[in-house]
Amino acid sequence: MEDLIQLRAFLEKNLLTLCPPLQVRKNEARLFEVAGTKETMQGKQLVSGLYFASIIPKPKDVRFYFFPIYTNPEEFEWISPAMKKCLKGKSCFHFKKLDYELQNEFFKMISHGVMLYGEKGLI
Known part of the structure; x- marks a missing residue:
């Protein structure tokens, strides 16, 4: 899959299969974002769900921001080269x-x- 529109659709579709237990927080042309469902503190702010991931299309690629790998890098040491x-x-x-x-x-x-x-306990 090399078409960026299809690539974005694939990423979104896979995230949507996990909603619930996740929730869609933003679904716009330039940003698709999902989060947890339990109220929690994110920094000094109370949010309705801790940020999980987002998809941002760019002209040459599709960016996928994935918070669990940031907070728990040891849990993703198995990902392939x-x-x-x-x-x-x-x-x-x-x-x-x-x-x-x-x-x-x-x-x-x-x-x-x-x-x-x-x-x-975030979802």
């Missing part, structure tokens, strides 16, 4: 294409994030 190559910084993936293996790994990764949020 191909997936790690897409990771820029601590929590932002830049996807230009996704082959079949990366598509499966993406769903496994976000499902693992949901499991972590469940264990912490």
Whole structure:
């Protein structure tokens, strides 16, 4: 999958399969965001759900910001070298294409994030 519109749709569709227990917080042309469902403190602010992930399309790629890998990096040491190559910084993936293996790994990764949020009582 190399078409950026299809790529974004794939990422959104996979996140939507996890709603609930996650909730869609923003669904706009330039931002798709999901969060947990339990009120919690995010910094000094009380929010209706802790940020989980967002998708931001760019002209040359689709960015996927994934908070569980930022807060629990040790829980994602198993991700493949191909997936790690897409990771820029601590929590932002830049996807230009996704082959079949990366598509499966993406769903496994976000499902693992949901499991972590469940264990912490965030959903």
